[in-house]
Amino acid sequence: MDDCLQTIVDYGLRSVGIGQRLLPKEDFTLCQQVTLIGSGMIWNVYFGILALVFGFMAATGLAVAKAAKSKWIRKPAEWFIFLFRGSPLFIQFFFAYFLFLSLKGVSPIFNPFTSAWLGALIVLFCNTAAYSGEIFYGALQSIPKGDVEAADAYGLTGWSRFKRVIWPTMLRLAWPAYTNEAIFLFHATTLVFFTGFPAWQQRGDALYYANYFADKTFNPFVPYPILAGYFIILTLIVISIFGLVNRHLNKHLPQHQRRKLKLRPKLIR
Incomplete structure (x- = not known):
């Protein structure tokens, strides 16, 4: 027990540069594998949370822009959505890395962009x-006309109408599908390990450490189930948090009309 506690102290925050710098080389214990893979999960959570927060704000703008009447606003949004939905995420990582690497040669200001953290x-x-x-755009198109007409009847226009009527209704309609997107996003963070973005000083994400132990022990049936267990726990946390938000968005509706979250995992992007 004392040895495991010491392992947690030594390696619990290794992925962010705190604790032992050298990885264990032999006689791997279960505690070491659980601790180091859990340490790598810090990066997966970091990627997932920041991408989700900023992506949510950008997605709202893209949905509104795609629904705009002006083609100068609508077309850029349509092409952005088409480009990133039409190409595999794995390929996007590689193209972005080589793009940032080329820009790095132009100006040193682009140096951080070649690192995984950015x-x-x-x-x-x-x-x-x-x-x-695209999910929010579909929800925008599904907003009942009666809701918009009621807002007009109350004299709500412009930003006030969007903030009080259109945006909450859009979120309520889109939230179940958006929850599945959030889950997949956290799962997609494991692809970072396979891309050109380097793991600085052997401080990678959870899959990096799981792969390290699988290579060293020639036994993938211990580290990979540990990794899967961490992501199952993370998925349950995401479902719980998004479920609370979903109940808040639908609290004004009768019980039989409330939209329930349904987990639909995606096997491939």
Whole structure:
């Protein structure tokens, strides 16, 4: 027990540069694998939360822009969504890395963009913004005309109408599908390990450490189930949080009319 506690102290925050720098080389214990893979989850949560927060705001703007009457506003949004929904996320990582690498040669200001903490985050942000933007656009198109007419009858126009009527209704309609997008986004953070963005000083994400132990022990049936267990726990947390938001968005509706969350995992982007 004392050895495991010491392992947690030594490796619990290793992925962010705190604790032992060198990885264990032999005689791997279950505690070491659980601790180091859990340490790598810090990066997966970092990528997921930041991409989700900023992607949510961008998705709202994309949905509104795609629904705009002016083609100068609508077309850029349509092409952005088409580009990031039409190409595999894995390929987007590689193109972005080489793009940032080329820009790095132009100006040193682009140096951070070739690191995973920023470059990979930008790709995840753009990808989830495109998918979420399409979800929100579909919800915008599904808003009952009666809700908009009622807002007009009360004298609500412009930003006031959008903030009080259109945006809450859009979220209520889109939230179940958006919950599935959020779950997939966290799962997609594991792709960062396979891209060109380097793991700085062997401080990678959860899949990095799981792959390390699988290679060293020639036994993938211990580290990968541990990794899966962490993501199952993370998924349950996301479902719980989004479920609370969903209940808040639908609290004004009768019980039989409230939209329930349904988990529909995506096997491939």
